[in-house]
Amino acid sequence: MVSPRGHYREESPQVANIELIRQSRDRSVPETGQGLQKGAIHTDSVSKSYGGGSGRIDAVGNISIDVAPGDFVSIVGPSGCGKTTFLKLLGDILEPSTGHVEIDGRPARAMRKGRRVGFVFQNAVLFPWLTVRENVTLPFQIARSGGRFRRVPNEFLERVDRALTTVGLEDFGHRLPRELSGGMQSRVALARALVPEPAVLLMDEPFAALDELTRTEMALHLLSVWERVRTTVVFVTHHIQEAVLLSNRVVVMSRRPGIIRRDITIDLPRPRSLESRRHPLFGEIVEDLTLDFHLSGRD
Amino acid sequence: MHLAIRGRPKAQARNTDRSSRRVLSWFNQNLLIPLAIFVVVIALWEWAVVAFEIPQYTLPRPSAIWVSFSGESGDLMHHTWLTAKEALLGYLIGNGIALVLAALMAEFKIVEKSLYPYVLVLRSLPIVALAPLLIIWFGFTIWPIVAASALICFFPTLVNGVEGFKAADTTMLELMRSLNASRTQVFQRVKLPNAMPYIFAALKISVVSSMIGAIVGEWIAADAGLGFLTIQANNFVDTLLLFRAIIAMAVLALSWFLLVVIIEKRVLKWQTSS
Ligand SMILES: Nc1ncnc2c1ncn2[C@@H]1O[C@H](COP(=O)(O)OP(=O)(O)OP(=O)(O)O)[C@@H](O)[C@H]1O
């Protein structure tokens, strides 16, 4: 298990409730979130090593990065360079070996405990024994019940239904995950991550398991969802065109131990669509990054 | 197979006709051939006993076994019920303790480390050899038999349970951590459901184990029960009685096993059915 002792310490139910009430108030703020600090990430020379002694693996080198609230940043890099590890550091699933992570000026730990950070993994990781709707309700159930089963209040269930509508699955709430296609499953995972309205959404190759067509469809879908909710997204991918199409900014990591090798701004106009790929800048950036990607894999 | 769309119990009454047809086709697919084999084997058996003049104390005719049931079925029920009670108690106690212990061992490293050596030692002991000791402890009641039955169920379930509780998907645990789930919640919502297939595998195996425990226990310390009946039949060379006892055991074990399978199907509805 990744977690050292004490990570499952429980907050008192009141704290959790206050957090939820606060979050539900966020709802009344205009969706663009103007004037509201939403998901500014700041890392200060974080690094991560696995194991110790002779078997030590330095996964993440030394990364200092700032991400503006509401930004969309992609991370690309060769396999095994520490992208997943870095994402886990941002979400406080792992603790950094050195340095620290702050989100909106608070430590990553506090943000995780306040459920302000959403995670989407490479596989949808849906609970096969729960229906689609129950899967999306899970974040609320965990927030409400101090280990006991209790009914989730209607206002939250309404938010679950809204999230399902957002990802176009309003008619599939009663299905079991195995009855859905791969693309639909990743949309459920997206809905589950979005339903607590996180300040930061961390996505680790969320579409890697999908075929190319579905993958593009999902990218466009994510684009439209993000343009509505405008939470900060950090998106790990191997797919350079996907990264360029989606992001404001693409970060290229070096080989292990991963450090930032390049950090470029994508100035393609928004809102973006499939048409954006026709933009002359698109091909140029993709070309440039592809070269760089291969170089970073070699040296 | 049928798609499990939850939360729609209505429209069932209207479908009885369709469902009875489904039962029929299920029967045709799964039971027709085994049943035919059964009939053929019984017929061959009946014929062979007559043709080769096999004496009844070696192998009675199926029809003779069938007829002999009518005389003293009440007595047989009494013995069956006793064995069922012993085996069921052993089953519940053995599996219950095993599952609680498995959860503790999977959840707390200290518990696992301190208990595992004992588990290994106890597991390598032939439980049947403990029966005389159990009699000394519990006296000539049903309890040494229940204990033997419980002990035989215990270890496979413990091992399977520990494995099941530990088999939870790492990413699922990371997801729970990102949601700031408590340890209890992680157990309830991830580890327990995840262990269910493992647990049911053990619960099915231990149906037979608990019966073996009860029967062997009766051989050693009982004056009633199906195990006792087989010993008595042996002493009096009453082969008909032996067959009646064996058939009663088979019916008991089979219906019990089917019950567990039905419960499993309900609990594990979410699993992909082939
Ligand atoms: N739990 C762990 N224990 C030990 N080493 C690990 C662990 N997780 C990852 N590593 C190692 O750390 C390095 C970085 O792994 P990480 O999964 O972060 O890479 P990645 O960039 O996400 O790779 P990929 O593109 O293949 O997903 C790899 O060499 C990997 O073997």
Ligand SMILES: [Mg+2]
């Ligand atoms: Mg990875």
